[in-house]
Amino acid sequence: MATIRIVQRSKKSFTLIIDHGIDGSGKRKKETRTIKTTDISVAERERDILIGQLADRSYRPLAxxxxxxxxxxxxxxxxxxxxxxxxxxxxxx
Known part of the structure; x- marks a missing residue:
């Protein structure tokens, strides 16, 4: 299962790092999403939404x-x- 962590990149921006694990060729698959906000609770809500989507397999990576x-x-x-x-x-x- 994928894990998601939050990193504050600046005063007004957080990055969600979605770690999908290691693929068949041995490379780690990661995806990032930037949240423009000063409030970490907004980033945490977005993380919770992504965790829910990953759990019920409705998550789709950004095109x-x-x-x-x-x-x-x-x-x-x-x-x-x-x-x-x-x-x-x-x-x-």
């Missing part, structure tokens, strides 16, 4: 987005379409 996927998405957003045409042409190269 990882590649740079290519992000840029392809960004090119369709209003942030890109509001750029000057010269800038749009330079970005699309």
């Amino acid at each position: 990882k987005t590649t740079v290519e996927e992000y840029i392809t998405h960004w090119l369709t957003t209003p942030a890109f379409t509001n750029l000057a045409s010269k800038t749009q042409n330079a970005v699309q190269l």
